[in-house]
Amino acid sequence: MIRTEGLTRRYGDAVAVDNVTLAIEDGECVVLAGANGSGKTTLVRHFNGLLEPDEGTVEVNGRGVGADLVAARTAVGMVFQEPRDQLVAATVGADVAFGPENLGLARDEIDRRVADALAAVNLSGRGDDRVDQLSGGERERVAIAGALAMEPDHLVLDEPFTGLDDPARASVLDRLRELSASGTSVVIVTHDLRDVLGLADRVVAMAEGRIVVDGPPERVVDSLAGYDVRVPETTETDVRGRSARPPGRC
Numbered sequence: 534m535i536r537t538e539g540l541t542r543r544y545g546d547a548v549a550v551d552n553v554t555l556a557i558e559d560g561e562c563v564v565l566a567g568a569n570g571s572g573k574t575t576l577v578r579h580f581n582g583l584l585e586p587d588e589g590t591v592e593v594n595g596r597g598v599g600a601d602l603v604a605a606r607t608a609v610g611m612v613f614q615e616p617r618d619q620l621v622a623a624t625v626g627a628d629v630a631f632g633p634e635n636l637g638l639a640r641d642e643i644d645r646r647v648a649d650a651l652a653a654v655n656l657s658g659r660g661d662d663r664v665d666q667l668s669g670g671e672r673e674r675v676a677i678a679g680a681l682a683m684e685p686d687h688l689v690l691d692e693p694f695t696g697l698d699d700p701a702r703a704s705v706l707d708r709l710r711e712l713s714a715s716g717t718s719v720v721i722v723t724h725d726l727r728d729v730l731g732l733a734d735r736v737v738a739m740a741e742g743r744i745v746v747d748g749p750p751e752r753v754v755d756s757l758a759g760y761d762v763r764v765p766e767t768t769e770t771d772v773r774g775r776s777a778r779p780p781g782r783c
């Protein structure tokens with residue numbers, strides 16, 4: 534579980550996250566929505582200790598994040614909006630293998646994870662491609678694969694679908710659904726719910742650093758309109774489609 538209690542974070546005098554208390558259960562698929570500047574990224578950067586709260590606490594799996602940063606970063610995988618900054622190796626395969634190698638895993642296990650992760654982002658067979666020759670969307674997919682290969686307890690993706698084509702997006706969404714079903718919590722940060730609303734167990738919306746909406750999509754979708762987030766035009770169908778799936782799963 535990821536839990537924040539009274540989390541407040543300021544940049545200078547400006548309050549970016551304002552007294553947020555939030556618990557994300559294992560296996561829960563949460564869409565964290567809100568307009569630009571509402572505090573989404575600032576909030577999730579606390580989940581693995583990239584930021585420290587000015588006030589309040591953050592726990593992952595029952596432990597304070599600041600007490601063991603390595604444990605928090607192993608437990609919480611993150612993919613950010615700017616994937617370029619997250620790629621570290623010359624080739625696709627080496628980049629995705631980088632994290633698992635640092636965990637000290639056996640070669641077979643690393644190879645399995647890399648192959649699984651590349652398949653999940655529709656990049657099977659592209660392990661030898663040079664990272665500097667990839668398109669922006671392909672880099673985004675490599676960054677997602679790198680996070681998947683870590684097999685974290687909790688996975689946070691910040692605007693993960695902007696540069697992905699339809700097949701890659703569908704493939705990643707399928708994998709996220711599988712991960713959630715197997716107990717990984719998935720947090721998708723976005724101001725555009727068109728792809729993800731039908732998959733979420735829960736939608737949390739922020740405005741001006743506070744949580745203003747929190748509930749299952751079918752209950753809260755009508756209240757999202759006032760918060761500058763984009764919802765599917767066929768919301769009714771999507772939400773009904775989602776509710777036909779087993780509860781508590783992405």
Ligand SMILES: Nc1ncnc2c1ncn2[C@@H]1O[C@H](COP(=O)(O)OP(=O)(O)OP(=O)(O)O)[C@@H](O)[C@H]1O
Pocket residue numbers: 544547548549567568569570571572573574575576724
């Ligand atoms: N490094 C920073 N220095 C100063 N102010 C910042 C910094 N990062 C964010 N902010 C401010 O904090 C507030 C929340 O920003 P944040 O990036 O968390 O919002 P967001 O909801 O993720 O927005 P977006 O959808 O545009 O990514 C905004 O007013 C932003 O300008």
